[in-house]
Amino acid sequence: MIISRYFIGFVFFSFLGWVWECLFCMINTGKWENRGFLFGPYCPIYGSAVMLAYFIFGHHRLSVNSSLIIVFLICMIGSAVIEYVTSYILEKIYHARWWDYSNIPFNIKGRIALPISVAFGIAGIIIVKFVFPIVNNHFPPHHSLFAESLSLLLMGLISIDLGVTLSTLSEVVYHLNMTEKQLGNRIQWIYDRVGEETEELREQWDNYSNYITIKISQVAESINRREWKSLKKMTHFTTNNQTYIVNKLKKLKDRMNKK
Numbered sequence: 001m002i003i004s005r006y007f008i009g010f011v012f013f014s015f016l017g018w019v020w021e022c023l024f025c026m027i028n029t030g031k032w033e034n035r036g037f038l039f040g041p042y043c044p045i046y047g048s049a050v051m052l053a054y055f056i057f058g059h060h061r062l063s064v065n066s067s068l069i070i071v072f073l074i075c076m077i078g079s080a081v082i083e084y085v086t087s088y089i090l091e092k093i094y095h096a097r098w099w100d101y102s103n104i105p106f107n108i109k110g111r112i113a114l115p116i117s118v119a120f121g122i123a124g125i126i127i128v129k130f131v132f133p134i135v136n137n138h139f140p141p142h143h144s145l146f147a148e149s150l151s152l153l154l155m156g157l158i159s160i161d162l163g164v165t166l167s168t169l170s171e172v173v174y175h176l177n178m179t180e181k182q183l184g185n186r187i188q189w190i191y192d193r194v195g196e197e198t199e200e201l202r203e204q205w206d207n208y209s210n211y212i213t214i215k216i217s218q219v220a221e222s223i224n225r226r227e228w229k230s231l232k233k234m235t236h237f238t239t240n241n242q243t244y245i246v247n248k249l250k251k252l253k254d255r256m257n258k259k
Contacts, residue, residue: 004144004151009054009135010047011154017046035233037090037098039226040161049082049120050127057128058136068125075124080117087111094173097236110236168226175227179219179245216248223249 021035021043036043053075057066083099088111091097101107106114223231232250237243 004147007151010051013050014042014047017043038161038165071125071128072121076117076121079120080112084111095238096234100236168230172227
């Protein structure tokens with residue numbers, strides 16, 4: 001079935017996107033991290049973008065004859081739309097982001113940035129002009145029991161991964177919301193008085209900080225390995241309180257891991 005071919009392509013390019021994300025992160029931070037939304041080695045946003053391009057340019061004649069500027073613009077704009085919509089939906093559901101371009105010039109709300117979209121446009125030219133013709137020449141669409149079996153297997157594995165990921169994220173959000181309810185007023189008090197220097201304030205600051213540390217330590221001990229993996233992938237939170245809590249959690253968890 002042609003659907004099997006498309007789904008295998010989706011998984012393959014999702015895997016390549018995951019490799020790129022992890023390598024890019026390793027270059028910037030010096031350590032390997034799983035940058036995907038899911039637990040497995042794939043980033044569906046890349047697979048979705050490439051397969052959308054394949055639907056547009058996948059025919060050999062169209063991919064060869066399309067001008068570079070047309071391919072570039074469609075891939076650049078398409079990737080920007082997919083990134084923005086995905087970031088918006090995830091933020092509305094989980095109050096967090098898995099990427100944040102706020103420090104990159106010409107960004108829109110940190111969800112997309114012109115240099116990143118331009119890079120995806122250039123990558124789109126390479127894929128459309130060189131990769132798609134190879135795919136069409138060497139992997140023609142045909143009925144294959146192996147392809148259908150492989151696509152069903154991959155679909156099953158990704159479905160399980162998606163279910164586990166969504167369940168884990170729900171648990172993470174629950175932990176953060178409960179912690180924010182318990183500590184929100186104290187954290188806000190600290191934010192409001194940054195820079196103020198009196199003996200009474202310092203004493204109250206220490207009391208609040210110690211209380212917050214104790215409570216967050218309890219949360220850190222209750223978070224399991226899956227939840228922690230999901231939490232580490234989140235780069236930005238929509239409230240100062242949750243940002244403060246997660247930063248504290250990460251520091252405490254690092255200390256616990258070093259013991």
